[in-house]
Amino acid sequence: MEIFNGMAADTIKAKGPWQKARRSVGSGSCVEFRALDNGAVAVRNSRYPGGPALVFTRTEIHALLDGARNGEFDHLTV
Structure with missing residues (x-):
């Protein structure tokens, strides 16, 4: 199966489950990774599990998480 950006997230087959941050559990508004x-790593919005997924390389995910750890995106939550 070819996996590409924008494909329906609920059709992506992989061994592991979709995973979200423990802090977001129960809020209904989660970003999930697989x-x-x-x-590669797929990302989806938990409110739309069948909606489009974005697919990133491990290097891209590493850069995102590193930026988040360093507070580079904190201004987006205000």
Whole structure:
């Protein structure tokens, strides 16, 4: 199965489950990540599990998480 940006997230097959931050559980508004068998990472909005998924390389996810840890996106939550 070819996995590409914009495909329906609920059709993506992978060994592992969709995963979200523990802090977001119960809020209904979560960003979920899923490790794909080809080494990429899919991202979806939990409110629309069948909606489009974005697919990133591990390097791109590392840069995102590093930026989040360093507070580079804090201004988006105000």
